[in-house]
Amino acid sequence: MNFLKFITKKIYLFIFSLFLSFGFITTSYATDITIWDLSGRNGQDEFYDNLNKEYKKINPDVNIILQTFENEAYKTQIQVALNGNDGPDVFFNWFGEDSARLARAGLALDITPYANVEGGYGNYISEGLSNTTAVNGKIYGVPNTSVSKYFHYDPAFFEANSLTVPKTFDDLLNLCRDIRAIDSSIVPWPLGNSERWKLNHVITMLNQRVVGEENTAADYSLSASEDELFTNPAYVEAWQKVVDLQDAGCFQDAPNATAPELTRSMFSSQISPMIYCGTWCGGIFDSEGFSDFSYFRFPEVVGGAGAATVGFLVPSGMMVSAKTPHPEIAAHVASFMVSDDMALQAAELMGFMPSNPSKIGEMSNPTHWFNFYVNDIADKTGHVNVLDVLLEANVSNAYLDMGTEILNRTKTPQEAMDFIRQVALEAKAAM
8 A cells, every 4th residue: 555655646746747847837826916996097997907917027926906996985994904804915095194094003014115126116206205105204105196176167158158267266156156147057066075075175275275284284283282273263264165155056955965976977967067176087077078178276265374376186106005915016016006107007098197207298199187287286386185184083084074064054164163173182182
């Protein structure tokens, strides 16, 4: 019996070595790198297919696997996954307090050592942009794009009705009233706040225009003294301007029950003549059949402390899970996404404002909205990050909740700020 086992083993080893010599069996093992990203971006599937193909040219044993999630659901799912053991290797995030919180909790990998290795992100993007992901001097992400927001409008409707682009906030209120006077059934500016972040983008800009960056800085960082934290009356004034917009008939009924996707379709189908939407929206409008739109910045608030030359800007990109079993490969994949050719593909396929602009001049037939976004962002004197990723988590959530309350008229602007201040005081004490 022992002799039979010995002969069987010898035959098995001979056959194995024969298959190995002819290449039917390989001793290398594939490495799967899972990426989590938001869903719904035009050209996204093609971009990730190309990413996988191009990366295999330098690392043939690496498989890049994409999983996508809807915006609001993602914010919860990524937190749960990173705290568990079934999370991604590389994942999308907005850079600000959202990303810093993951870094402080030890859930995101410090990728500083991978900056300047061959193919590292430091070879493709500026140090200043990398530093938007820094926590205590260490880098925790690779920005691949920045998003901004603009009013998009239908110039044909404006021209036909002798309407002009508003330069001030009061002009914007009057524009809404004028559109309602043309036809009371027309919603001038549809607002889809079912996920709460749409109005949060508006109050972000109103805080900048009314309160001003210098006056918000200490409150946003919770470094203001307890007796001064969020006590500036201009915050109440900013909320009041949301009420003024609603009273001027700018929004549809029940904005808190309206999905963002529906409001985008209302604009792209030319039911509504304007919408406040991000730099990701141009491609969406075009895909829904409307490309003859134009744009204007969030108007100036006369007498406010913030300049109208400051714009909304949120850097976003990829982070690496601290629990990935392949930290070097994961960091290299995140870096590869902003390499020269892939950055160009991100711009062409998904309309990204790329963090690596080295090949932007090679874009074939860039759209009019892409050219506008790139040039206008470059023309801004400064940028403000959005509150729901800039603020401490509990304060951010208070702002989101109070936006819903303001639109429902269940809280006054003063009551909303009293609540936010109380949450901020508790968060400051916890720090």
